Amino acid sequence: MRPLLFAANWKMHLGPDAARAYLDQFLAGYTPQPDRKVWFFPPAISLDTVSRRIAGRPDLLAGAQDVHWEPKGAFTGATSVPLAAEAGARAALVGHSERRHVFGETDADTARKVRAVLAGGLVPVLCVGETLAQREAGETLAVARRQLLAALDGLETDALRRVVIAYEPVWAIGTGRNATPADAAQVHSEIRSWLTGRGAASPMVLYGGSVNLKNIAELLAERELDGVLVGGASLDAATWVQLVSTPVA
Numbered sequence: 001m002r003p004l005l006f007a008a009n010w011k012m013h014l015g016p017d018a019a020r021a022y023l024d025q026f027l028a029g030y031t032p033q034p035d036r037k038v039w040f041f042p043p044a045i046s047l048d049t050v051s052r053r054i055a056g057r058p059d060l061l062a063g064a065q066d067v068h069w070e071p072k073g074a075f076t077g078a079t080s081v082p083l084a085a086e087a088g089a090r091a092a093l094v095g096h097s098e099r100r101h102v103f104g105e106t107d108a109d110t111a112r113k114v115r116a117v118l119a120g121g122l123v124p125v126l127c128v129g130e131t132l133a134q135r136e137a138g139e140t141l142a143v144a145r146r147q148l149l150a151a152l153d154g155l156e157t158d159a160l161r162r163v164v165i166a167y168e169p170v171w172a173i174g175t176g177r178n179a180t181p182a183d184a185a186q187v188h189s190e191i192r193s194w195l196t197g198r199g200a201a202s203p204m205v206l207y208g209g210s211v212n213l214k215n216i217a218e219l220l221a222e223r224e225l226d227g228v229l230v231g232g233a234s235l236d237a238a239t240w241v242q243l244v245s246t247p248v249a
């Protein structure tokens with residue numbers, strides 16, 4: 001079986017009590033599978049709870065949804081990489097479309113954050129993806145390349161090899177519309193060749209955008225997809241158990 005990564009982005013849901021109940025249900029229902037990893041991105045307030053509850057399970061990991069690039073300082077409301085790591089995070093999302101399009105995060109911010117995450121010893125999960133207008137203008141691949149270049153240019157090969165990419169078309173996030181497996185595969189292939197061209201041997205490229213129980217099997221049948229980043233359909237533990245247990249050839 002090929003290695004697959006299932007990442008749950010809980011966004012602004014599931015505080016510590018709800019996270020604990022969720023994980024009790026998840027751990028009781030999910031049978032670990034070889035080559036299958038499940039990563040949880042809870043809100044910062046629940047990171048410690050999640051990382052403690054999954055301790056000792058090498059197939060499970062907790063990560064931060066966002067981090068600041070500075071290790072400490074007067075940045076009210078922000079979470080630094082060292083603080084996230086202290087709460088058990090071993091990965092961090094960078095440049096999620098909600099950070100870019102709701103909070104105005106720039107390409108330059110993603111570059112600083114990727115470097116901070118790497119410097120702190122965590123795995124950056126860099127999110128890239130086009131808006132509907134950019135897709136309709138035929139700019140999908142160009143946007144992915146621009147976001148990769150802006151965030152990753154100049155990284156040493158060793159650092160580049162640690163980066164996971166999530167291709168998340170903005171128009172597909174939380175909308176119920178998802179890219180077809182073939183559309184996603186085309187972008188994944190472009191992302192993969194961008195990374196391998198710079199020395200990343202076998203990059204992990206996830207797809208995100210309205211993934212659910214109905215479309216997961218069809219999406220993962222496309223071998224360009226190394227896994228998925230899921231928002232809405234990850235919020236219910238029973239649904240998430242089913243989703244991450246999906247049989248894949």
Ligand code: PEP
Pocket residue numbers: 009011168172173174175208209210211229230231232233
């Ligand atoms: C996301 O938040 O990264 C995401 C893909 O959300 P959803 O699955 O709800 O579209």
